[in-house]
Amino acid sequence: MTCRLKNYIQVKKLFLLLAHILLVEIDMWFVFIIAPILGAFIGWITNWLAIKLIFRPYVAIRIPLINYSIQGVIPKRRQEIACSVGNVVATQLLSLEDLVGQINMPENQRKAIEILSGSVKNHLHERLPMFLPLPVKNTIVQIIEDILRREAPLLLARVSKDLSTELSSSLNLSLLVQDKINRLDLEQLEHLVLSIASKELKHIEALGAIIGFFIGLFQALLFFLL
Structure with a gap:
C-alpha cells in the first residue's frame, strides 16, 4: 500500500x-x-x-472633465494655413510681375494677336453693309487686319503695363488665395487630399x-x- x-x-x-x-x-x-x-x-x-485627426473633427469637441477640446489640425489652424499659403503663392510662386510677364511673352502675344485678328475679321464681315461688293469688303477687312497686326504688339505692351499698375494697386494676390482657401468646404478638401x-x-x-x-x-x- x-x-x-x-x-x-x-x-x-x-x-x-x-x-x-x-x-x-x-x-x-x-x-x-x-x-x-x-x-x-x-x-x-x-x-x-x-x-x-488631420481633418477631423471639423468642429471642436470639448471634453468636460478635463476641459480640453479636440479638433482636426487643418480646421483648427485653417486661418494660419491660408495666410501662409497666400504669402508663399504671392511672394514665391506666382507674383503679379509673373502674370504680366506671361502676357508680354512673344509666343503669348502672337496667340493674342491671332485671336484678336480673327475676332475682328469675323465681326467686320458681319457688320459691313450688304450692298458692298465682296472684293471691297475683303479689301477693307485686309487693311484693318494689317493695321491691327502692326499696332497690336505696341498696344498689348501698353495694356500690360497699365494692367500691371492697376493690379498692383487694387489686387492683393495673397488675400485672394487666402479667401479661396477659407471658402473651401472642409469635407471636399479632405476628399481631395485623401484621393x-x-x-x-x-x-x-x-x-x-x-x-x-x-x-x-x-x-x-x-x-x-x-
Missing part, C-alpha cells in the same frame, strides 16, 4: 511537472504570438488615428503596423530574457 502511494505521488509530481512545463511553453508561444500582433495593431491604429495621397497614407498606416510588430516582438524577447 505504501509502495503504491509512493508511486502515485511520484506519478502525480511528474504529471504536475509536465503540466507546468507545457503551460510555460504555451505561455511563451502565446506571448510571442500575441505581443507582435498587438503591437502591429497598436502601431496601425495610432497612425490611422493620426491621419484622421491624391491615398497610396502614401496607406503606406504610413502599414509602416506603423510593421514598426509595432517588431516592437512587440522585441518586448516578448525581453520578457523571457530578463
Whole structure:
C-alpha cells in the first residue's frame, strides 16, 4: 500500500511537472504570438488615428472633465494655413510681375494677336453693309487686319503695363488665395487630399503596423530574457 502511494505521488509530481512545463511553453508561444500582433495593431491604429485627426473633427469637441477640446489640425489652424499659403503663392510662386510677364511673352502675344485678328475679321464681315461688293469688303477687312497686326504688339505692351499698375494697386494676390482657401468646404478638401495621397497614407498606416510588430516582438524577447 505504501509502495503504491509512493508511486502515485511520484506519478502525480511528474504529471504536475509536465503540466507546468507545457503551460510555460504555451505561455511563451502565446506571448510571442500575441505581443507582435498587438503591437502591429497598436502601431496601425495610432497612425490611422493620426491621419484622421488631420481633418477631423471639423468642429471642436470639448471634453468636460478635463476641459480640453479636440479638433482636426487643418480646421483648427485653417486661418494660419491660408495666410501662409497666400504669402508663399504671392511672394514665391506666382507674383503679379509673373502674370504680366506671361502676357508680354512673344509666343503669348502672337496667340493674342491671332485671336484678336480673327475676332475682328469675323465681326467686320458681319457688320459691313450688304450692298458692298465682296472684293471691297475683303479689301477693307485686309487693311484693318494689317493695321491691327502692326499696332497690336505696341498696344498689348501698353495694356500690360497699365494692367500691371492697376493690379498692383487694387489686387492683393495673397488675400485672394487666402479667401479661396477659407471658402473651401472642409469635407471636399479632405476628399481631395485623401484621393491624391491615398497610396502614401496607406503606406504610413502599414509602416506603423510593421514598426509595432517588431516592437512587440522585441518586448516578448525581453520578457523571457530578463
